[in-house]
Amino acid sequence: MNIIKAGVVMITYMFMVVIAYFLLSTPVELILGSFEGGNFGAATEHLDAHIPVMRTVFQMFFALLAAVPITWFIFWVSHREPDWGYQ
Secondary structure, three states: OOHHHHHHHHHHHHHHHHHHHHHHHHHHHHHHHHHHHOOOHHHHHHHHHHHHHHHHHHHHHHHHHHHHHHHHHHHHHHOOOOOOOOO
16 A cells, blocks of 8 residues: 555545544533433432543543554554665
8 A cells, every 4th residue: 555545544534533523522412411410319429420431431532543543654654664685
């Protein structure tokens, strides 16, 4: 695979990740916000502890979904084939 094709694939992938984040972040935030604002009796303390963790996991998932291909692309571009020449 040449560098131009790999770059186009990476840019397309990043565009899809950004669109997926913008499409999914609002519904997930609304769902978690509705759980946060509700009165669930004894489970309220448990929800107050776990809702921020769920938000953080959601954001970390998309951050890693974007960071791994960028890291792979940088390493792939900068790798060198071993020199098999004999002197």
